[in-house]
Amino acid sequence: GRKLEPIGALKQGKWVGTGCQGCTSWCSSQAYVVDGRVIKIRGNVNAKSQQGAACPRMRLAIQQAYDPDRIKQPMKRTNPKKGRSEEPKFVPISWDEAFDTIADKLLELIKANEGHKLVAFRGRYTDINDLAYSTFPKLMGSPNNISHSSICAESEKFGPMYTHGKGSYRDYDLINSKYVLIWGMDPLATNRQVSTWLKNWGEIIGDAKIAVVEPRFTSTASKADEWLPVISGQDGALAVALAHVLLTKGLWSKEFVGDFKDGKNLFVAGKTVDEAAFTEKHTNGIVKWWNLELKDRTPEWASPLCGIPVEQIVRVATEMGNNAPYTCVMMGGGGVMQQRGAYNSMAIHALNGIVGSVEHEGGCGFPSGATYGSFPAFAEFQTKEAAATAKHKKIDHRGRLEWANMPTGSVGGGVNTNRVADGILAADPNEIKMAIGYWINLNFSCAENHRWDAAMAKVPFFAHCVTHNSEMSWFADILLPSTHHMFEQWSVTGTYQNMVAHRAIQQPMIDKVYDAKNYESEVMWGIAEKLAAKGFTNFLDYLKTFKDPETGKAATNGEELGLYMTKILTEPIWNPEKYKSGDKFNGWNHFVEVGVWNGGAFKYKAAWSNMGTATKKFEFYSETLKKNLQTHADNNKATIDQALAAMNYTARGDLAFVPHYETPITVGDANKYPLIFIDQKSRLNREGRSANCGWYQDFKDVDFGDEKNGDTIKINPVDATKLGIKHGDKVRVTSPAGSIEVTAFVWEGIRPGHAAKSYGQGHWNYGKKANGKGGNNNAVLSAVYEKLSGATVYYANTRVNITKA
């Protein structure tokens, strides 16, 4: 070999702590900064969860931040007409003019006592969002703070809420599992806890059997033992049949659930059981559930519905039981963000209850997070008039008889994001005169998205704070460039992974790429200053009560406000005198340097018989749901059965309080639209915001069956033959809601009768690399809902037809 001459030394940059919010894994992260620029990304090596691991999408944040198509300065619309075909004709303006215009519009509402005609949208947010999301609208007199949550996960929270007593994302102790059933999610590709699973999967599959329930052969299925390609929408049938087998074979956890008094298993198919014959331990209503639902839910009953062979149902249930309690059931949106999917969510999560893996080693649980400090109280700064209009009914119709919206336990309290378009269009309960929103793109991300084009065209004034001029921005009057959360602002984020909680600091670390501001702090300050200059001082007076916990100094500008908000919130983490739990720091600078706080070790079984349910037990018969449904019915002067009918569920009476099978509803006549559409989440999506990154387009095919720079729909060869479609054909995908043009990918990895397509392409206003590639799934998905939770339906949503384009 040729002798090599010496070369120079590597540049010494610095790894700076941050938090990634490209999906809801919310991983802690570190960015490598050289000469004021970020050039590399990794997981934070100080995090006990990920230990330095980073999924592929985290890396795309660099190209997001340095995207030449980012909004470079505030802009205003010069074409007063709004519509998909109306070019907004934005022209650059100063931040001063932008704030001045927004303040004028807010004052018009305030002076007319019309605060309820304001809607404030929140998309991706950090933990300092409370000021912008909750307090700001209240001080302006608006009840309409609308988050994106119900287009994300709400029915996935519902099942755990009404069985386990916690309406939240679960963490999974897979390192200690012996059997893992993964339902309607692809944890090696999409949220949650992706970085952790990528790091540990080689070890996990060495020790545990893995089974995946999903009509599409997922990334996770490609590294699993079993694939259960369920017919989309029929997840509930499979879940109750698995429960039936576990009980009839006597494989439930005696330690967690209890046992028959005389030790003989009376769970015999078709036969009711005397409740008095069973002594329950940490659960509520196993026999009621059996009698009301499970006794007839045999594998023979389920198989023709869900498309899974009887022997596979029996085999999987048996192996789940044989490995109990080290059997973990993971749940994602696929099996539950369906019409009537709330009961699938209960049924799937209840499998953890049967095998006793709830809060058990190798099972699922909710690690304790950080204690946060609180922001100053705002009540004294809210005018009487604002307090009154802020009590008006919300624009999303939550809480009405047909909208229980109670995914996390608050009856009628959950958001109904996608319904807002209809509320605006019908001026129901009132007209909307002004909207303001940040890191949100509802015209792209909501099912049946053309309604949003009509709705946003109808709103007379809209201010949008985002990184990219997007589909929703097209309807904006003022466009505000947002900072990138990972590199350009003070804030904090976190969740849990690998059974340990974390909180990751986000900090300004690079030379700002463009003249951007953080909506959650700096934009709030700018608006408050302008309102004060025009005589409405309340908001600014309130912001001046935010003080640096270290110096006691009040904020004097937006950047200080963001820093102080972050310090106030995280003070119990970094201030040793206010220390509560987990990692201990010797001060603010120490926390910033390390970049991440780790919670303490998870306490297995601590929540047994101490759950957040009405009975404190894990509820197979949900007294919690019964109580909340009664409250919902009472609020609407109706009976529970009337409410269930209004929300289009089939259950009546006691059946409504146990996990049970409901016949799925999928839009579209099967004769006209032969294939069930599957909305696939992409490995590289940063929530629909990364399609303008070169690396996104270069590696799009890392989602099996996708293509670089393109957009495909995956169909089985059996269906391709029937439809006369060949691999690589340009095709038109049509549903009752609309149609898109993409490329056909003929593939054995999809169940016949289904068509899977990644969400993410199909932008028409996001930048040069993103625009004009393929189609947006939301153009073919219908605006239908899971009404107990308020979730917008993304799975088993619609049927489609595919024809040559």
Place this chain on the structure above:
Amino acid sequence: MTRLGMVIDLQKCVGCSACSIGCKMENNIPDGIFWSHYKQETEGTFPNVKLRYISTLCNHCTDAPCVKACPTSPKSTYKAENGMTLYNSDTCISCRACEFSCPYGQITFNAVDAEAKPYHNPDRALTEKGGTQGLRKKGKVEKCTFCDHRVRNGVDPFCVETCPANARIFGDLDDPNSEVSQLVAKNANFVLKPEANTKPNVFYINSYGKK
């Protein structure tokens, strides 16, 4: 002798492309060009489906066809003393013989000059004279250099460091005590296209799928 090489543990590999995106980050690689990449293949008929995913890069072959094919003197594509297959754009005559000779398709020709980006890595400039520096020029070829600028500074190639699954292991295959040598010795392993007789220095162990 030193023979730098890599072992890719397919059981750990999760098919996520983080290595390849990391490679782009480290080496300032333009859109459409890949030094680190992957091959995917589906086998079987529904529902008995199996997927293969193989992470690929330059094999830094001991008997490198690209070196044999290079017509210049001295060779513009050459074996270095540490076993890396490197490239000198100063002496390259743009004939593309190396590209056409590579059985693995790992050499790419630049039809246009690469464009500078704010996030480009300044360390890529550290390399042999005429080597694959910061940005590539029209009419020249490029491929994986095993991150020679890092390795010669005592750190692993970036794909090894950045793989979230720790599926890539780097070291000296001529040192029987190195981790890579031990892994190759103790595990059933394979190389790509053994029939090409190139003696690749990238080895694969274990299998990607479970079934």
